[in-house]
Amino acid sequence: MKRLTIFTIFFLTALSVIGQVAYKQPLSDLASITFPSKPKASDTLGHSNYVYKDSSAIYIVLAKEYEDNQIALSADKIAEFYEGVVKGILEKTKGNLISISGPLLKTRSPLKQ
Structure with missing residues (x-):
């Protein structure tokens, strides 16, 4: 029983630590952004959208690559x-x-x- 309790505590601690690892999201060959954790990604009409929500904030990144002549x-x-x-x-x-x-x-x- 003691081993099971120790294993359970270790396992739950490990899960909470893993959940706090920052996630580096590449946006293009030139840029990336670090979120607190992995964001939800979607593509809307050629724009890449990345959203991460936690209890204190909502992080939103919109990215679109352009050719030099389009800028x-x-x-x-x-x-x-x-x-x-x-x-x-x-x-x-x-x-x-x-x-x-x-x-x-x-x-x-x-x-x-």
Whole structure:
């Protein structure tokens, strides 16, 4: 009985540790992202979608590969593009921006809500 109890405790501990392993999801040849665990993946009209939910957050990644000639965004408009993405997400989810930072946004003024 003692061996069974020890084995059960060890087994349950091992399962909880395995469940906490981060999962590195490749997005393309150039990029990957690390989720807390393996996300659900789907493909919608050529966009790869990755979603992982836990008790504290929902992690969403959308990816689409483009050819160089399909990219109509000039380098000086990238920060404006990402600002629009953030504003759109905040409006649709009725969310609040807690903080924002990053090399693409450092030359722009903070988002106004």
